[in-house]
Amino acid sequence: MATTSLAGKPEAERCCTVDRVSMVYKIGAFGGTDLPAVRDVSFEVRAGEVVSLIGESGSGKTTLGKMILRLCPITGETITVDGVDISTFKRRRLKTYYRSVQGVFQDPFSSYNPIFKADRVFSMIKDEYFAEVNAAEWRRKVAASLEAVRLSPDEVLNKYPHQLSGGQLQRILIARALLLDIRLLVADEIISMLDASTRIDVLNLLADLKAQGLGILFITHDLSLGNYVSDKTVILRRGRIVEMGAPDRVFGNPLHPYTKSLLTSVPQLHRKWERVEAELAAGRAGLTGRCIYHERYPNGDGPVGLDAERPTLAEAEDDHFVACFQADGEETC
Numbered sequence: 001m002a003t004t005s006l007a008g009k010p011e012a013e014r015c016c017t018v019d020r021v022s023m024v025y026k027i028g029a030f031g032g033t034d035l036p037a038v039r040d041v042s043f044e045v046r047a048g049e050v051v052s053l054i055g056e057s058g059s060g061k062t063t064l065g066k067m068i069l070r071l072c073p074i075t076g077e078t079i080t081v082d083g084v085d086i087s088t089f090k091r092r093r094l095k096t097y098y099r100s101v102q103g104v105f106q107d108p109f110s111s112y113n114p115i116f117k118a119d120r121v122f123s124m125i126k127d128e129y130f131a132e133v134n135a136a137e138w139r140r141k142v143a144a145s146l147e148a149v150r151l152s153p154d155e156v157l158n159k160y161p162h163q164l165s166g167g168q169l170q171r172i173l174i175a176r177a178l179l180l181d182i183r184l185l186v187a188d189e190i191i192s193m194l195d196a197s198t199r200i201d202v203l204n205l206l207a208d209l210k211a212q213g214l215g216i217l218f219i220t221h222d223l224s225l226g227n228y229v230s231d232k233t234v235i236l237r238r239g240r241i242v243e244m245g246a247p248d249r250v251f252g253n254p255l256h257p258y259t260k261s262l263l264t265s266v267p268q269l270h271r272k273w274e275r276v277e278a279e280l281a282a283g284r285a286g287l288t289g290r291c292i293y294h295e296r297y298p299n300g301d302g303p304v305g306l307d308a309e310r311p312t313l314a315e316a317e318d319d320h321f322v323a324c325f326q327a328d329g330e331e332t333c
């Protein structure tokens with residue numbers, strides 16, 4: 001198996017390259033305890049590509065998104081966007097950076113101040129980035145970006161957040177990002193709080209944006225949503241990538257026991273839950289060997305001194321990488 005490498009790919013195709021980054025939170029009294037949230041993670045998002053970052057709660061997805069958005073420090077190696085290292089950006093460079101990279105987060109309600117009309121999020125962008133644009137031109141620009149997210153300006157402008165649905169609020173936030181002519185969107189659980197029919201609308205919108213050349217990091221804990229939109233799937237567990245590749249490979253031929261257990265736990269209408277539970281228990285039993293991802297090492301560290309037991313991410317087949325000792329069938333866990 002060949003180890004993964006970012007080398008050899010044409011720079012022009014890359015939009016965002018995350019290269020061996022880590023993030024440790026200092027927690028506990030006086031920050032005395034280290035909590036590694038992201039560990040040595042590398043992947044890339046290309047222009048016109050949706051990359052789904054999937055993992056259970058606490059696996060480090062939001063932290064990674066925040067690192068790309070520079071809301072968290074970048075440690076380890078670095079993150080480059082359009083070939084430029086973003087890790088040292090400060091005020092003015094950051095402001096310019098946010099013209100091309102924006103984030104939208106899970107709870108649309110928390111992004112609005114309930115005492116102001118929802119379209120205040122647009123005027124904040126105007127003050128910050130488009131002070132010279134006159135009022136008529138600005139109205140045209142806002143209308144165009146609302147139409148891009150399939151909202152009619154009459155429907156949503158001049159309304160308070162409580163007068164709009166979660167789906168409308170989420171789409172207004174995407175419209176706000178589009179005002180800035182972005183190249184990369186970090187979408188962190190943006191449809192988790194929406195009802196089923198609105199979800200499809202927002203997913204279709206992401207597909208449109210991708211067709212227009214936007215790179216999208218689509219963060220979700222929901223496997224089926226990841227499958228629906230993505231060109232590449234990255235499965236994160238305890239801060240590390242355990243499996244990644246083309247969605248049809250990762251979902252059609254899951255190799256890591258964790259990915260298999262995630263897939264088993266997706267509810268399906270034709271399967272009774274007791275059977276699923278039994279399959280999950282059998283899957284967990286398969287996770288009790290010597291590898292750091294096993295249940296007996298809940299922090300994903302493995303015992304001190306046994307670093308060698310951490311499987312590295314390696315290419316198992318074309319466009320499919322896995323961090324598992326048993327993936328090539330030569331060794332069993």
Ligand SMILES: Nc1ncnc2c1ncn2[C@@H]1O[C@H](COP(=O)(O)OP(=O)(O)O)[C@@H](O)[C@H]1O
Nearest residue numbers: 025027035037056057058059060061062063064
């Ligand atoms: N600001 C923070 N301070 C300390 N620990 C944090 C902070 N944010 C997240 N964590 C911890 O980092 C780990 C990863 O969190 P997060 O990136 O939010 O995961 P996810 O988005 O996959 O649920 C979790 O164990 C979480 O408790």
Ligand SMILES: [Mg+2]
Nearest residue numbers: 061062063189
């Ligand atoms: Mg999160």
